[in-house]
Amino acid sequence: MEDLTMSYGGHDVLKGINLEVLRGQIIGYIGPNGAGKSTTVRIMLGLQKGYGGKVSLFxxxxxxxxxxxxxxxxYVPETAEVYDMLTAREYLVFSGGCYGIDEKRAERKGRLLMDQFGLADAFDVRLSSFSKGMRQKVLIISSLLHNPDLLFFDEPLSGLDANSVFVFKExxxxxxEQGKTIFYSxxxxxxxxxxxxxxxxxxxxxxxADGSFEELKAQNxxxxxxxxxxxLTGFHQHAQIAEDFVSIVKEV
Ligand SMILES: Nc1ncnc2c1ncn2[C@@H]1O[C@H](COP(=O)(O)OP(=O)(O)OP(=O)(O)O)[C@@H](O)[C@H]1O
Structure with missing residues (x-):
């Protein structure tokens, strides 16, 4: 990204972002609510027009x-609409098809990946009856079916149990390690x-801030x-806010 800017109705959301990312890196992409993380990701995905500066991918x-x-x-968005009436098999065949994967291959790969996540029995079950974590696993599988080189994960662990989190981190x-680049928000x-x-x-x-955790720790x-x-975000009022909040809750 070179000097990336974005305004919504005169409100400057991105004020000149410069970022170069190399293959095989996991980028922890963080910031307070409204900082512009989703906006930059949407720009990189080609979903957001009207930005200034330049974005080069590959x-x-x-x-x-x-x-x-x-x-x-x-891409795993923070909140995703899934087609509830489809079964996991149908959804994965559909999303694989969007990336040019033929039905048989998407079905086979989808089934194998569902099995790895302990969801083999749910392959032919409608998504409407899936728990939050089960849906999240289907979204993760769907984002990986076409073996992409660049991944955007926005709160991907949402709803996943502790064992699944362990697996997903690995x-x-x-x-x-295989050279894929991962934006992890x-x-x-x-x-x-x-x-x-x-x-x-x-x-x-x-x-x-931009650096490894060790570098940020040494600097700060x-x-x-x-x-x-x-x-870095100048926030020190957590105890006071919590106290004020709870005292308002106590009022009847
Ligand atoms: N379509 C839009 N129209 C107007 N303003 C928008 C639009 N999308 C985002 N914004 C504004 O841009 C700013 C950045 O939003 P963005 O969603 O990129 O933040 P974020 O860092 O992803 O936040 P969060 O951590 O809460 O997901 C916010 O002030 C938001 O209100």
Whole structure:
């Protein structure tokens, strides 16, 4: 990204983002609510027009590269609409088809991946009866069916149980080892701290920090990523806010 800017109705959301990302990195992409994380991701996915500056993916300016580059991207959005009336099999065949995977292959791969997540029995069950975590697993599988090179995960662990989180963290590490680049957006700081090779903190439309956890720790002299986040975003009022909040709750 070179000097990336974006405004919504005169409100400057991105104020000049410069970021170069190499293959095989897990980028913990963090920032307060409204900092512009989803906006930058939507721009990279080609879903958001009207931005300034330049975004190049796989070495090409996305304004000039047509739509083919999207076939190399996998995406798990924070909130996804799934077609509830479809079974997992039908949904995965459909989403695989969007990436040019033929039905048999999408079905086979989908079934094998569902099995790895302990969902073999639910393959022919409608998504409407899936729990939150089961849906999330289907979304993760759907983002990976076409073996993409670049992945955007927005709160991907939402609803996953502790064992599944364990498995997924290992999957991320192995995907990165194979040279895939992963943008991992989350507000769960201890996971970002553990899995990221590099942490990029977006604050007030700009990059406020960029480095490995060890580098950020050395620069900020704080122990955890949560504390570094609080410090870099100038937030120290948590105890006072909690006290005020609870005292209002007590009022009848
Ligand atoms: N379509 C839109 N129209 C107007 N304003 C928008 C639009 N999309 C985003 N914004 C504004 O842009 C800012 C950045 O939003 P964005 O969703 O990128 O933040 P975020 O960092 O992903 O936040 P969160 O952590 O809450 O998901 C917010 O102030 C938001 O209100």
């Amino acid at each position: 070495g090409e300016d996305i304004r000039k590269s047509g739509v083919a580059y999207k076939g190399r991207i996998g 999957i991320l590490a192995q995907l990165a 989350s507000h769960i700081m201890d996971i970002v701290e553990k899995i990221s090779h590099r942490i990029v903190l977006l604050y007030d439309g700009q990059i406020a 002299k704080e122990g955890t990523l949560e504390e570094i986040f609080n410090q």
